[in-house]
Structure formats: structure tokens, C-alpha cells
Amino acid sequence: MDNILIKIRNLTKIYKMGENEVRALDGINLDIEKGEFVSIVGQSGSGKTTLMNIIGCLDVKTSGEYFLNGIDTSKLSDNQLADLRCSEIGFVFQNFNLLQKMTALENVELPMIYKGVPTKERRQRAEMLLEMVGLKERMHHRPNELSGGQQQRVAIARALANNPHLILADEPTGNLDSKSGSEIMKIIKELNERGNTVVLITHDPNIAAQAKRIVRIKDGRILENEVVTP
């Protein structure tokens, strides 16, 4: 059991819209081990983002259980959840979600500010991470001076800032052309090879196939768990 990072049991998420109920997640059971590379695929509206938000402690479930690294997340306070997001989880979004008024370097420093990393150390680590994603030369550029692929690389560097166990990527290549997309996928695969657990959401079967396991989800339920044979 020690090896299990994510343990989800009978998880549901229901959105109430007046009289109507939307069962975005409907009895999900899922285990993800440390170091795994899992992709979650499914049609639009099937509940992928909802699931990722709950795994990422951004959203709370309606019922069921979710253990992250053995910790029952329903017992955590707002502040403790924020701490988890800060140190244990790195988000990569489809639309990058960089702060437009800050340089690439400052964007990467941001999670470290909230963790309380001293200025000098913060700066060094941010530079190192940007160099790792190949943006050493663009460190002091703002997001609107960077291409989509470059912005997503900044976002990946930012996700790695506090060296989290878990990388959550929601359609990270969705807004990119195929060349930039495959560059991003290359970086993500490298991260997994270095030991990060990666959960990747995608529409694209080719991208999903690059993961070691594919979880198919439909109408808030898991259809199948398929291990990709390399």
C-alpha cells in the first residue's frame, strides 16, 4: 500500500443547478501508484476536468473517499489543502494560466513564494528549471512575448517549482500545434522517467498512448483501465 499515491473510492461529484442535478462524477474507483504515467481520456463533458480538480485538491467531492499519499483529504482544512497544492501538486493547464504581468522567471518563482523559499534560492531554482525546459534565453520575457509552446514550457517549469510528487496536466497540448505539442509531451515523459507521477488528460488518442496506462471515462464513470504495452 505504501506505493499508492492516489486512492479514490466511490467518488461522486454532483453539481446542483436549481432543480437539475449534474452527476459529473458517478462512483469513481481509481488507484495510481507513485511514479506512474496515467492518461485519462473521454468525450467532452465526461468529467475529466472535474476529476482532475478533485485530485488536485482545488475542488471538493460530493461523496466517496480520496486519499492522497495516504492522507484523507476530506479531513484537511482550507490552509492544509493550499499547502498540499503548493508542495505536492504541480498543475499544467490547457490555457497555460500564466500571470501576464510577470516575466517567465517570476511566474516560476510564484509557487516558491507561497512556500516561503528565500529569495536567492528561489531565483536560482527558477533559473535552473527554465534552463531545463530550454527557455534560459527567454527568462525575462513576459507570457505575451512567448509562443504557445514556450508558454506551456514556462507553466511546466512552474509546476515543478516546489518539486511536487504529482504533476496534473489538463490537455496540456490542446492549444498547441503538433510540433510544440510533441515537444511538451517529450518534457512530460522525461519528468515521468525522473520519477514524477503524471496524470494527463487528453482527447487525442496518440497522446494518450504515450502514457503507461489509459483510463477511459464516460458520463462520470470509468469504462476501462488499459495498460499500454510499449
Place this chain on the structure above:
Amino acid sequence: MRYVEALKIAIRSILSNKMRSFLTMLGIIIGVTAVIALVSIGQGSTRSVTSQIQSMGSNLIMVNVMGRGGESSLTYDQAIVLKDSNFIAAISPVISTSVTAMYGNNSVDNTTVNGVNGDYQSIRDIQVAAGRFILPMDDEGRNKVAVLGSNVARELFGFTDPIGKTIKLNGQNFTVVGILSQKGSSIAGSDDDSIFIPLKTMFYFAKNREIRQIYIEATSPDTVEFAKNEINSKLLTIFKGDANAFRIIDQSQILSTVNSVTATLSLLLGGIAGISLLVGGIGIMNIMLVSVIERTREIGIRKALGAKKKDILLQFIIESLTLSGLGGIVGIIVGYVLSMVLGSAMNINAKPSLSTVLISFSFSVIVGLFFGVYPANKAANLNPIEALRYE
């Protein structure tokens, strides 16, 4: 997150929208400037009025007789016996009338002539520029001598030396024996436009011996109250117990009346200025609310990256504190300059006091805090998912 980081974010956000930040601060700047300038000018004029009144002398007692029935005044003897007291150093009854004064072809109409005795100079602390004031011997001898206020002297004589010259008051000859120093107008009144002659000379000159006004000097500021009580009981006897027949006023009474008026005025001015500070605070709140909405997505991103509620709260509160604090500092500078300029124009010392500066600055910061809390709280309580989805 440390305060330094929150301050950096605040400054960055203020700088990224310079015009808007300036307009927001303008409310606070105007408020603080108004508070400092109005309070300082209020305090400055209070100080100048106070010192004018104090210059009347703290031993001064004035008696005005309104009379009762047929007895509308005191006789000279009734007035002068008030001096038989351990608490009274000097006393001068005064009779005033209005005359036309002439020297050669120059004349001044409607000039006040005061008949006073030799004590009057020390009671009113009168400064003589040339010659001398009325002496007791002038009074005893009913001498036809006159002491001129500085304006009267200038109008009658121009550049000629008036001492020893003969002037005509309503056609009667008087010898000029002294000129008073220029006093300038003041709340305590000015003798610049008056002429003084001996009191007993006045009896014949004006054909009037009715004493309605008496100036008295107590032996010391501490005996003023005793002297007043004594005068009061003597006058009550004369006027058969009618306390409305006369009025006894001393300098401290005038001072406290004037002070209570000016204190109320200062408070009123400060209050009005304070309201403009409050309006400035509402301006801050307004802009902060807009800012929170504009930055909804930023807040969502920060939360996703691990910002706690209190980090977001701090960020926005420090932003509004920075706005109000900067506005306060600029307001202090502008208010200081304005007070000095207006003060010198009004010929008073309106240098803002340290407490005025500190209080108005703290008030501006408190306003920033007060009006910043609501928007900051709104930001801190945003749901991260909804904030991230916000376009």
C-alpha cells in the same frame, strides 16, 4: 507569504495602472491636504486671537454700566472709590465722545475722544511713540492737552512734528503732548484712530460727567477674582441689588468665550475635511472592487499554486494600504505647503503641528484599511475553480 512579497505585488499592481492609481489616491490626497490645511489655519488663527487677547493684560477688568431706572451711570466719586481695595492697582473711568479734529486746514471728522486719567496708560499698557501720555497733573489741572493715535496724527500733521502744536477739537484749542505707537487692527481694538484727553477736562469739554465705562487693573492675575467680587458687591449696593445694571468682564472670560468659538470652528472645519477623507476611502474601495473582479483569474491561478486565503487577503489589503498611505504622504506634503502659504497670506503662524500631521496620516491609513478589507475579503474567498474559469 511574507509582507515584503505582498508589498512588491501591491507596488507592481499600482504601477501597472498609474493613472487609475493616481486618481484613486487623489481622493486621499485631497482629504489629507484639506484636514491639515484647515486644522492648521484654525489653530493658527486661534493662537493669534489668543495672543491678541492676552496682550490686553491678564490683570484687566472692564466695567460697563447700563444703569437702572433713573440711575443710568455712576458719578466720578462713585467710580473712583472702587480703588479703595487691596486687590486693585489702578483705575480709570472713561468718557468717550466724538469730535471733529482740526490742525490748520487739515481736519478729521468723527474721531473718538476718550477722557482718561493718568492710570489709563499702565492699565492698557499704552506705548507712546513721541512725547508723553496723560499725566495725573493734567487731570488735576484740567489741562487742555491731547495725545493722538498714530493715524489721527498722520492725517492732521503729515510729516510735521505734532508735539507742542495746538489743534482744535470741536473748535476748542488743545496742545498735543504725545503720539501713540502704531498698534494695527486687532480683536482687542486699536487706539490708532483715537484721541486721549484728561478725564476731568472731558467733564467740561463734553459737558458730561456720567461714568459708564471703567478700566481697572487688579494687583495680580490671582487677585482678579477677588477684585471682581468686591466691585460686584459695591456696584450691587449702588444699584440696589440689580445685577443687570452693570457688567464686569475680565480678560480670561473673553479668552474662554473666544476660545470656545474657535474650537468649535476648528472642529467643524476638521470634520468637513474628514468627510472628504472618507469619500477618498470609498474611492479606494470602489477601485479595489474593480481590481478584484479584473484579477479574478489571477487570484484563481495564485490559489491553484498554493496561495492561502490569508495570502490573497494580505495582498489586497496591502495594496489598498499602499494606495492610502502614499496618498497620505503626498497629502501631508501638499497640506504643509498650503498651510504655510495660506498662513503667510493671512499673516498667522499656520505651521501644521506634528499631531495634526500624524493624526491625519493615521486616519488616511485607517480609511485605507477599513475600505480595503471588504474587497480583499471578497478576493480571498473566491472559489479557485470558478476563478480559474473566469474570462
